[in-house]
Amino acid sequence: MMKKCLAITAVGFQQMFADPMYLIFTLALPLLLTWAMSFLPREAGVYEMALLGVLVMFVALNLLTSAGSILEEKQQGTWQRLRSSATPYRAIMAGYLLRFSLVAAVQALLLLLSGKLLFGAPWNQGYGELAVVLAVYIFAMTGLGLFLAGLFKTQGQVQAAATGIVLVGSMLGDIFFPMENPSTAIKFITAISPQSWAAHALKDILLQGAALASLVKPLLWMGGLGLLLLTAGLLRLKTEM
Amino acid sequence: MILEVKQLEKSFGARRAVAGINLLLNEGEVLGLLGPNGAGKTTTLAMIGGLLQPEAGSITIGGWDLQRHPLQAKALLGIVPQEPALYPQLSAAANLRFWGTMQGLQRSELNKAVAEALAVVGLTERARERVVNYSGGMKRRLNIAAGILHRPKLLIMDEPTVGVDPQSRNHIHETVKRLQCAGTAIIYTSHYVEEVEELCGRVLIMDAGKVVAAGTVAELLRAAGHAQELVIKVNRPHQAVLSRLTAIPGVREAVMVGQAFKLLTLKAEQVLPLAYEYLLSQGLQVSAIEIHKPNLESLFLKLTGKSLRDQ
Numbered sequence: 001m002m003k004k005c006l007a008i009t010a011v012g013f014q015q016m017f018a019d020p021m022y023l024i025f026t027l028a029l030p031l032l033l034t035w036a037m038s039f040l041p042r043e044a045g046v047y048e049m050a051l052l053g054v055l056v057m058f059v060a061l062n063l064l065t066s067a068g069s070i071l072e073e074k075q076q077g078t079w080q081r082l083r084s085s086a087t088p089y090r091a092i093m094a095g096y097l098l099r100f101s102l103v104a105a106v107q108a109l110l111l112l113l114s115g116k117l118l119f120g121a122p123w124n125q126g127y128g129e130l131a132v133v134l135a136v137y138i139f140a141m142t143g144l145g146l147f148l149a150g151l152f153k154t155q156g157q158v159q160a161a162a163t164g165i166v167l168v169g170s171m172l173g174d175i176f177f178p179m180e181n182p183s184t185a186i187k188f189i190t191a192i193s194p195q196s197w198a199a200h201a202l203k204d205i206l207l208q209g210a211a212l213a214s215l216v217k218p219l220l221w222m223g224g225l226g227l228l229l230l231t232a233g234l235l236r237l238k239t240e241m
Numbered sequence: 242m243i244l245e246v247k248q249l250e251k252s253f254g255a256r257r258a259v260a261g262i263n264l265l266l267n268e269g270e271v272l273g274l275l276g277p278n279g280a281g282k283t284t285t286l287a288m289i290g291g292l293l294q295p296e297a298g299s300i301t302i303g304g305w306d307l308q309r310h311p312l313q314a315k316a317l318l319g320i321v322p323q324e325p326a327l328y329p330q331l332s333a334a335a336n337l338r339f340w341g342t343m344q345g346l347q348r349s350e351l352n353k354a355v356a357e358a359l360a361v362v363g364l365t366e367r368a369r370e371r372v373v374n375y376s377g378g379m380k381r382r383l384n385i386a387a388g389i390l391h392r393p394k395l396l397i398m399d400e401p402t403v404g405v406d407p408q409s410r411n412h413i414h415e416t417v418k419r420l421q422c423a424g425t426a427i428i429y430t431s432h433y434v435e436e437v438e439e440l441c442g443r444v445l446i447m448d449a450g451k452v453v454a455a456g457t458v459a460e461l462l463r464a465a466g467h468a469q470e471l472v473i474k475v476n477r478p479h480q481a482v483l484s485r486l487t488a489i490p491g492v493r494e495a496v497m498v499g500q501a502f503k504l505l506t507l508k509a510e511q512v513l514p515l516a517y518e519y520l521l522s523q524g525l526q527v528s529a530i531e532i533h534k535p536n537l538e539s540l541f542l543k544l545t546g547k548s549l550r551d552q
Contacts, residue, residue: 007342018330077326084290085343086316241292
């Protein structure tokens, strides 16, 4: 089963990396934005928060649209051929999830390293905590991606929904623009947006050395949401042709 | 017996897509599955392929119940979907290696199986080329290779020749015959009546979720009692001649359509000389004669009220 799972992951990588637009969207564009953010004033944590905002936004976009690629596979028939093969559903999904998570982890690592090494971001502590928060965030967004893939029929629909969710969650989630006296709606978006929880948790770790014990709330929220959405998405995709 | 389908049922909301299908298929048998759109063919094939759960009934492949032992049953199954289900950015060989792995082929047997499958569909020379650069016919042949790679006992081929050039079509026909000789049981759907008649030992016609006819082509045509249609085009057809043509022994019915008389008969060879002689004796010039033998197309039209090619 492991061999089949890894083969699915490998084929996914080969397909992804053969598409130059994917590489531009996943790596070049967030790097460009990370560089642009380095011109922001370096006071009151504005620059650091913007960098982390770029990270959580692009990781979310990447994961949601990658999960939508399952629908592209449905359209090209490879999903049906996989489901008709002698490969268990859990191996198929493990292969997809491994690919999504690895790409997101590499993307996040690259953005953090480029921020630190190229643009002088002051990340000097809490690497273990950082890894935990990123892993839980990636899990939550993968769950949301699979949920959308189960909900919609085409990758275009998933991309539209993903863009909306990510932009609203990032722009109105108290990440790029600190909110003074936010409305009830904005407060609600901030309270439910995994991007907002992740960006603030990462900031607390990297700038203030927050320990995991103080991050239970964001971890529980992102983990619980991810588990719920992942389960719903997996069940839906299993029964849909 | 390689495939046994019993009382298969499936509904989508209020619509009953498959209503109690039974099906038996032996090794080396090719079954033509025909039906208009919405007949339940795709749903039936999706259930046999393990993509949809039936609401009632059972599917057994090679003795394995598909619901209770899906992996064992699916290991005996090959699928050739209507549209090529391949990864376009990978080479043909990489695609086949991937699908072979998914079917459980071990590394030691994988390379040999890939080479054999490529040879069967005539793509050995193009094995390293990316699929995105293949022609439509080549993609369909590779699609077949991906379905037969693991030497399945049962192969489902869903309209494998749609939109392919004559050369690729012939190649696909030859492949089907070779697989049949090797003992593979095949379910073959097509809108081309000629290839169903050529390839399929038995035919099953579905409509509204049910089997409306089943048997060999000869049995189906005999049971339907179809008459041949004799079409004689003349320069000046008229009603007086038509009534005399109707009186020729062996003619069941005669009609005038445009410049032609159409005679329905079970004995076209006997009726034709008599009709021809009579028309000449009336001073008419015969410009064309056609005999339309009964075929699956006309039977399908009769049973379903729809044309096979209009699907």
